Amino acid sequence: MFRLxxxxxxxxxxxxxxxxxxxxxxxxxxxxxxxxxxYIAVAHVKYKEYRLRFLWxxxxxxxxxxxxxxxFVWDVYTGIFDIKEDLPLQLCGIQMFAIPLALFLQRKxxxxxxxxxxxxxxxxxxxxxxxxxxxxxxxxxxxxxxxxLALIIPLPTLQQYPVFHFRSFQSLLYHAVMGFIAFxxxxxxxxxxxxxxxxxxxxxMICALFTGMVNMLIGSNYLYTAYLPIKFDLxxxxxxxxxxxxxxxxxxxxxxxxxxxxxxxxxxxxxDMLRQGRSGF
Numbered sequence: 001m002f003r004l005x006x007x008x009x010x011x012x013x014x015x016x017x018x019x020x021x022x023x024x025x026x027x028x029x030x031x032x033x034x035x036x037x038x039y040i041a042v043a044h045v046k047y048k049e050y051r052l053r054f055l056w057x058x059x060x061x062x063x064x065x066x067x068x069x070x071x072f073v074w075d076v077y078t079g080i081f082d083i084k085e086d087l088p089l090q091l092c093g094i095q096m097f098a099i100p101l102a103l104f105l106q107r108k109x110x111x112x113x114x115x116x117x118x119x120x121x122x123x124x125x126x127x128x129x130x131x132x133x134x135x136x137x138x139x140x141x142x143x144x145x146x147x148x149l150a151l152i153i154p155l156p157t158l159q160q161y162p163v164f165h166f167r168s169f170q171s172l173l174y175h176a177v178m179g180f181i182a183f184x185x186x187x188x189x190x191x192x193x194x195x196x197x198x199x200x201x202x203x204x205m206i207c208a209l210f211t212g213m214v215n216m217l218i219g220s221n222y223l224y225t226a227y228l229p230i231k232f233d234l235x236x237x238x239x240x241x242x243x244x245x246x247x248x249x250x251x252x253x254x255x256x257x258x259x260x261x262x263x264x265x266x267x268x269x270x271x272d273m274l275r276q277g278r279s280g281f
């Protein structure tokens with residue numbers, strides 16, 4: 001059992017039990033359990049004082065990095081590390097670099113610590129603060145969506161490994177922790193505003209441009225800008241890219257609508273709350 005849990009994908013013990021697939025009873029059970037744990041964790045932490053809410057988010061991020069380091073060590077140890085697939089340059093991997101900026105550059109209580117003085121050399125800090133605003137929107141918009149989609153459709157992990165395998169555990173836990181942090185942002189003095197989705201989308205496009213250059217250099221497919229992850233001959237590269245980017249913009253708006261839906265009062269509609277958010281920020 002221990003050997004199977006850490007077995008490489010070419011291990012005969014693993015291969016004889018395949019093929020693997022998502023949406024099995026074990027996958028659905030694990031997925032529901034993690035969604036429940038995220039909900040309980042956010043519900044438990046959001047009423048604590050600001051310092052504790054922030055610390056919970058920071059420690060969650062530390063655990064996120066630990067999980068990614070464990071995966072890297074396991075990839076190298078088993079000899080399956082592939083620079084074309086295992087760099088943290090997919091959407092959820094990029095979140096590992098964006099989250100600390102979202103947490104620390106947007107940290108504020110009654111006033112904005114870190115804004116300090118706005119004269120002289122502090123002009124640079126204003127730019128850093130502005131970047132933090134964009135990154136915060138990116139983490140909220142695509143961290144929540146990325147976590148939910150990765151837990152529901154954990155491809156290709158559950159096509160190569162069973163649910164009770166280190167690689168599957170690592171992936172499911174990573175995305176659950178990432179989702180917890182993204183869902184905690186509205187309780188760290190950040191208010192989702194649908195008018196700011198363009199900031200999140202702007203960061204995503206910059207990431208897509210960067211990963212596109214990486215893909216051309218090493219032949220990878222990070223952020224799926226080199227080819228689609230599924231076979232679809234009707235839209236070869238680069239014709240599918242506008243549709244991919246339009247889909248990314250659409251799903252990036254969903255967390256804002258969800259926030260407005262769950263935080264509206266009985267007398268408010270979702271659109272009323274969204275309009276109020278746009279006029280108030």
